[in-house]
Amino acid sequence: MRIVFPLFDQFTSLDAIGPFEVLSRLPGAEVVFASAEPGTYCSDAGAALVADHALGDLTSCDVLVVPGGPGTRKLLHDEPFLDWVRTVHDSTQWTTSVCSGSLVLGAAGLLKGLRATSHWGCAGYFDAFGATFTAQRVVTEGKIVTAAGVSAGIDMALALAARIAGEEEAQRIQLLIEYDPQPPFDSGSPAKAPAAVLARFS
Amino acid sequence: MRIVFPLFDQFTSLDAIGPFEVLSRLPGAEVVFASAEPGTYCSDAGAALVADHALGDLTSCDVLVVPGGPGTRKLLHDEPFLDWVRTVHDSTQWTTSVCSGSLVLGAAGLLKGLRATSHWGCAGYFDAFGATFTAQRVVTEGKIVTAAGVSAGIDMALALAARIAGEEEAQRIQLLIEYDPQPPFDSGSPAKAPAAVLARFS
Numbered sequence: 542m543r544i545v546f547p548l549f550d551q552f553t554s555l556d557a558i559g560p561f562e563v564l565s566r567l568p569g570a571e572v573v574f575a576s577a578e579p580g581t582y583c584s585d586a587g588a589a590l591v592a593d594h595a596l597g598d599l600t601s602c603d604v605l606v607v608p609g610g611p612g613t614r615k616l617l618h619d620e621p622f623l624d625w626v627r628t629v630h631d632s633t634q635w636t637t638s639v640c641s642g643s644l645v646l647g648a649a650g651l652l653k654g655l656r657a658t659s660h661w662g663c664a665g666y667f668d669a670f671g672a673t674f675t676a677q678r679v680v681t682e683g684k685i686v687t688a689a690g691v692s693a694g695i696d697m698a699l700a701l702a703a704r705i706a707g708e709e710e711a712q713r714i715q716l717l718i719e720y721d722p723q724p725p726f727d728s729g730s731p732a733k734a735p736a737a738v739l740a741r742f743s
Numbered sequence: 744m745r746i747v748f749p750l751f752d753q754f755t756s757l758d759a760i761g762p763f764e765v766l767s768r769l770p771g772a773e774v775v776f777a778s779a780e781p782g783t784y785c786s787d788a789g790a791a792l793v794a795d796h797a798l799g800d801l802t803s804c805d806v807l808v809v810p811g812g813p814g815t816r817k818l819l820h821d822e823p824f825l826d827w828v829r830t831v832h833d834s835t836q837w838t839t840s841v842c843s844g845s846l847v848l849g850a851a852g853l854l855k856g857l858r859a860t861s862h863w864g865c866a867g868y869f870d871a872f873g874a875t876f877t878a879q880r881v882v883t884e885g886k887i888v889t890a891a892g893v894s895a896g897i898d899m900a901l902a903l904a905a906r907i908a909g910e911e912e913a914q915r916i917q918l919l920i921e922y923d924p925q926p927p928f929d930s931g932s933p934a935k936a937p938a939a940v941l942a943r944f945s
Binding site (some may be wrong): 553587591601629660661690692696712723737742 | 755756757760761763764765768774776779783788789790791792793795826835842862863880891892893894895897898900901905907908913914915917918919920922923924925926927928930932933935936937939940941943944
């Protein structure tokens with residue numbers, strides 16, 4: 542089972558590494574980090590990950606995971622990249638995204654008529670894609686699964702792991718990565734964050 | 744504020760990237776990935792991160808975050824690495840670890856007489872360090888903060904962010920990374936996992 546994470550400049554590292562840490566532990570998983578040109582790609586916050594495959598060498602995969610980050614904005618007008626997404630999507634069992642990675646799926650035309658989620662700050666993009674932004678942690682529409690912002694990729698990947706390999710396997714991975722979240726604050730969504738915190742984003 | 748993440752072969756990528764995604768977003772944060780030799784280090788599950796600083800060039804920092812992973816076992820007998828941890832610890836405001844990273848702090852002699860946490864599978868190591876394993880998500884003893892397995896580093900980093908920059912700043916970062924966890928299963932600790940899942944680890 543080949544799982545591909547495309548990387549690009551200014552991706553958000555947890556968008557990729559969250560689901561990576563779950564999906565890479567599925568039986569038979571082969572994870573590939575790929576990019577337009579193989580090399581090192583720096584995240585928006587300064588983590589450098591290596592993509593050792595070229596997108597052009599990958600025309601199919603079983604699971605596609607498109608991470609988000611500020612760098613997605615440039616991808617929305619990157620026709621070769623969008624073409625690659627469309628081509629690979631034809632072959633996937635699951636086409637997924639985390640955070641603003643769903644904007645890339647939208648720009649590739651894959652979300653027309655569908656509901657999708659993304660980072661809460663990206664809600665305004667979806668009308669232009671013919672899609673409906675839905676403020677849920679994970680949205681599944683056929684084989685397309687979109688996750689909300691950054692950390693939501695972990696929840697998405699566990700749900701996907703269960704679909705791929707069964708609930709017990711997903712639960713085994715959850716225990717392995719000790720995913721028993723206990724955030725010290727309850728400020729993880731616009732609906733829950735204190736007004737003063739939300740105001741910092743306006 | 745310099746925050747150093749030492750990397751090594753067979754680290755667990757989410758142990759590093761979870762807290763990185765939080766702490767790197769603190770005002771004035773300068774994050775450094777460092778290793779014995781600068782280069783690319785491959786995680787236990789196959790993600791390659793770049794460490795572009797040599798440990799030897801870093802004799803002090805404000806926050807040290809030691810990730811875990813199978814590679815920590817080798818570090819427990821790596822005297823130059825343990826010496827570096829002791830030296831840097833003398834300068835830190837906070838010395839922290841995620842998952843089996845706390846074994847490295849223990850081997851360096853920093854946990855004597857203290858409580859500490861780690862991945863649930865590592866509980867048996869702590870007697871030899873003169874420390875007491877404590878099954879909590881995050882354990883704070885003076886300036887030493889240890890986190891439980893893998894994903895616990897996110898919770899630890901948010902708590903630390905609040906200590907460093909105030910609760911509102913930590914809550915801002917929580918909202919930015921949309922950390923509103925909604926795991927599809929409740930299997931994230933040995934106390935909660937179904938018996939059949941726990942049995943997979945025996």
